Amino acid sequence: MQPTDIHVLDKANGSQETEYLRIHGASCASCVSKIEGALREIDGVKEAAMNMAQSTVSVTGHAAVEAMINAIRAAGYDAESITDSSNQSVLDEKEKADEAYHKRLMREMWIALSLGVPLMIYSLVVGEMTVTTTMERAVWLIVGLLTFGVMFFAGRHFYIGAWKSFANHSANMDTLIALGTGTAWIYSMFVVFFPSLVPEMARHVYFEATAMIIGLINLGLALEIKARGRTSEAIKRLIGLQPKTARVVRNGEEVDIAIERVQLGDHVRVRPGEKISVDGIVSDGLTAVDESMLTGEPMPVEKATGDEVVAGTINKSGSILFQATRVGKDTALAQIIEMVKRAQNSKPPIGRLADVISAYFVPVVMIIAVISALVWLNVGPDPRVAFAIVSATTVLIIACPCALGLATPMSVMVGVGKAAEAGVLIRNGEALQTASKVTAMILDKTGTITLGQPAVTDIELAHANNESKVLRLAASLEVGSEHPLALSIIESAKNRGLELGPVEQFQSVTGHGVEGIVDGHALLFGNEKLMRDRGVDIDQHLPSAQRMAALAQTPMYLAVDDQLAAIIAVSDPIKEDSIEAIKRLQNNGVRVVMLTGDNRATAKAVAERVGITEYFAEVLPDQKSDKVAELQMQGEIVGMTGDGINDAPALALANVGFAIGTGTDVAIESADITLMRGSLHGLADAIAVSKATLSNIKQNLLGAFIYNVAGVPVAAGVLYPFLGLLLSPVIAGAAMAFSSLTVVTNANRLRLFNAQKH
């Protein structure tokens, strides 16, 4: 069951009715009622509830935060808002927290290694660290206590974490590290205190292992934090696009205000070189705007009065004034950030097996460690106890659930971000995975391969008509139509300065054309089939129509009072880079199929021009999804690319739906993958990035599987009977620490991937 209406309130993200404050100086139960009472007295506060344990208070209502803080101060305490605010401040705080954590880990690493390394060197130079004499016992006791200090000061978090999760009936990486290092230390101390209870050959101490493992794993974690930070660079860049202030016109004056205070309808001034602060419509001025950061489109886009501008893009040349139409979380940029964040956190199905394994991993490793110890105790060579302890410790330490768990999410994080940089918005991990497997791609002709801006290119007259007359009649009739070609006819008539007449009894014949009465004449305007159905004789003009179609124009017949009056050809220019992008898809082994409502001859001409051999012509709008199903029946994994408006059912039915946007008009909700720029190169980029991401995930998963599947048995000592090889726990600690780092580093390799080259 999947509930439909789950929503996540990011309390760190403004605009909610509930405000959270952290209280300082409140230490008794009576403070609670005092603080709550002070808050409730503020106008607009509905409810205030304090959580003493967390020293936080939640305030519901519409009062200003400053008023709340002042009221709390007046009551004798101090408070700060923890509700705040923009993506940027959340990000800054995350970075600050990560930085502090990194520092702590590094400090703990130095503590642990400053004991571990000298001990390690001693054991390598002097040899076995055994306990035989009383003197040795005293020395090792001191070393044991020092090691305990390391465990306490540098490894405390492992032991607390392990204990807490144990009490909770769960186990994690902390459990393994705590058990491994704990076993080594307890055994060593046992040897120090009761050497006589241990066979002479087994009187080893492993303090260096405990200290080294804690140090190395802290080092691994610290490096991992840094590497993880790099995986989210793309989202950081997007968040960084949002300017902090805007210059708005208030009371006739231009003033700089914080971005959060810009309201709908505000007039905002942007000067050359400045970033556009919120979404809006240009009300004055002319400029060119660089939208490449959102669309991947390198050429600046011209903007004049009435054009839309979006937050985060850069005003290049002129000064403009625009009216805000979307602010705060509603801007295209904010929505893109939200979508990318969600997609980065979602998991493709390929990661599910790893999840299942991770869930059982730690207890299984613990069982393997016990079995390994038992086997050494039963059939191992002497000193059996020492071998048993070493193998059990090594098994516990070498096993790395993190590498397995990180394999998928880290690559998705980088891959989705990489796609966003190329103007490709991937909805979730599943879309990413399916896109990487697409075998057939259906391209809607109009607006996808072509510009979607048809224009009248040719008029052939019949029966002594004149161009203006037929164009005026056709345009007058088309005023009632919703067909994209209708607009081109009307535009053309208007460009010639023709005045349109009123239309009566207008009717649309779906997929074929329109009819109606203009100036008392019965008009029919549409394709060949419409003419034939109504018995209009067009035979004499068929060759002309075919010639037009062969030039990739769409011929439309106009009949006046059941007599052919003209053929008007409309052509929708092919986008400049469609040919090259389609070639990229085909080179990647994708079967490209074109789909259009146009007649067969026009379809053929367009298909030939862009290098497509397969096409479906004369497809009515509701038949588009049938064509998707047809290809799926042939065993293809089908991608459908359309404008996301009239092909929504086909987009939904396809294995992956690609909505091709124009500029920053984001059809975020309609498709699995949204291409922010009109170019089909975005499509090839999307497929290239998803393929690269999936292969990166596979490398990571395979690496993590092999590491664990090979590492654990070697640690248990399966190679000992053949090669005499038994890993030292220190080596295991190093391997473990760097295995997860390797996964993150490999994911970061994706950052260097250049989609355009594939």
Next chain:
Amino acid sequence: MMIINLLGLLLIALIVWWFWLYKPQAVLADKNTVTVVVDNGTYEPSRIRLLAGQNTTLRFLRKDASSCAATVVFADFDISEELPLNKPKDISFPPLASGEYPFTCQMQMYRGALIVNENGE
């Protein structure tokens, strides 16, 4: 040696029982909002019992700086949310059908579950 082997086997049995078979008591959510503290490798409370047909908000408060704790995943609902450090983050659920819905960290090491049933038992 026999005793040691038996002890070993007993230990294995204990591991299986403790980590897989034993189901800890769930905390009944008596209000619409339950605060889950993320600290030291665990969710506290980890098993939360909810009444079917009731709106619920889980308020996560992450105190654990470890990057493992940074994301909470509800796989059944396709929710994956980043948890800011030391700040509450609310995830609201509409009335859910009876059943058990696990939530985990990204690596499945931190584990918890929402247990939804008709009578809250």
